């Protein structure tokens with residue numbers, strides 16, 4: 683039973699990883715490295731945002747005002763800009779066509795707030811233009827909601843079956859379900875990078891931001907994008923870990 687728990691939980695994987703060979707150990711080291719990089723990126727993102735939250739936006743426009751201007755300039759007229767409570771809760775909601783801006787963005791008159799507001803508008807413009815990766819990502823949402831709910835149970839069931847002398851098929855199905863989450867985080871990458879690109883392109887071409895102030899916005903969005911990159915790498919490493927574990931058991 684202990685062995686089952688070790689297999690089911692990556693954090694208990696050290697002993698079974700060492701026991702089953704280098705590839706499991708390798709993927710655990712990989713996951714640990716990604717976790718450390720993720721921590722550094724998150725800390726850097728917070729410090730960059732804290733710094734540029736103190737730099738006033740030229741002309742004193744709020745995040746909400748900048749967002750409204752960007753949508754207007756891009757001929758997107760069916761999206762409302764609303765205020766949502768919390769920190770880092772900013773998002774575009776295609777269901778009710780709203781760009782939701784958080785406390786520190788909606789009424790803030792800073793470069794950091796404008797960068798976030800424009801990034802969310804980037805998603806609204808992607809939606810309006812039918813940007814393919816966004817369409818694919820939206821299609822994956824219900825799939826991943828389902829697969830992530832049942833994946834752990836399928837893998838536990840598969841491991842129990844293997845422990846009693848059964849085959850690995852159920853385990854591989856479980857890994858396939860986990861791989862859907864990895865696929866989702868990979869498809870998220872072009873969506874996030876492109877939203878930031880649209881934000882910076884507009885800030886530059888509309889001359890809303892120039893020179894060093896534009897570079898502050900660029901730096902903020904770059905660090906935000908890196909968190910998605912780390913999330914995708916982490917999801918891939920998790921899949922590799924399970925693959926190494928089950929394929930070793932298969933020998």
Ligand SMILES: [Zn+2]
Pocket residue numbers: 801802805873874877
């Ligand atoms: Zn985004």
